Amino acid sequence: MHLRADHSVARALTIAGSDSGGGAGIQADLKTFTAFGVFGASCVTAVTAQNTRGVQAIHDVPTDVISRQMQSVFEDIRPHSIKVGMLSNVATIKTVARELQRADLKNVVVDPVMVAKGGAPLLTADSTDALLAEILPLAAVLTPNVPEAEVLCNFSIRTIEDAKEAAIQLKRRGPRIVIIKGGHAAWGDSREDSARDLVYDGRAFTTFATRRVPSTKTHGTGCTFSSAIAACLALEMSELEAIGTAKRYVYDAIVAAAQWDIGAGHGPIDHTASVEWRRGFTAGKDYDL
């Protein structure tokens, strides 16, 4: 376990769906927290029957049980950071927003999960307005992939300029930092073999890139990235340190997964990859990790 400056154990909470296949959702988040030496607590919003081939069933947890889980964790465990993932529907969004407001925590990382890699919807189509109005104002860091940013902004993102415009529009909704993840496209990047994420803090654009790993074992990359950022914030890293460290951890976990063979579809990444703390980033620069 890693300690904070005041010698307390770093603690993080994930509010997300359960993935029975173990690669994404709550399971990915808790494995990531552990990899960073951060104690992990959880609030389950939905139970999915899922594996590397797709999503077979979804059961939404009743909203009173979601409220109670959050209250139980806030009353006793008192997390230093929170990751928010799958929220399923408008009622769950409103419930989570109400409890987050009550808790008044500043390190909330929001991954606006909409669709699983196999194409299964994880959020109802009528939820976009509630997500924008109720959850984004509470986010310290917002981490949409390109298709999610397109839904939230209602325009298509084909170039780095489009991505910058999306980041500017989403920042106006309240998050301190917006990251448009480049896992889905080589938008605006002269190196087609790189996976570049665009970070906007309201003043400058910073990008973080790694080599794009040619792998189908990428199930759970988005969940892992956002929970790694939350873990790093619980460890008192700056936001850019947290993003750079999380980005490199996800890359190493994708590379490490090449060694294993789990499931017949989109395999999970390897959360036992080691964590290297990345420091010294300056806003407004491009980093190749």
Ligand SMILES: Nc1ncnc2c1ncn2[C@@H]1O[C@H](COP(=O)(O)OP(=O)(O)O)[C@@H](O)[C@H]1O
């Ligand atoms: N094949 C890949 N090689 C390297 N990095 C990747 C690859 N796929 C995704 N990433 C990185 O993983 C993180 C999650 O991105 P992404 O896969 O776009 O999220 P999501 O799972 O929400 O769609 C980002 O930092 C992205 O750049």
Ligand SMILES: Cc1ncc(COP(=O)(O)OP(=O)(O)O)c(N)n1
């Ligand atoms: C329960 C649950 N939550 C989130 C996701 C989506 O996870 P993500 O990291 O975006 O990975 P892919 O599904 O895109 O591989 C999920 N599948 N299940």
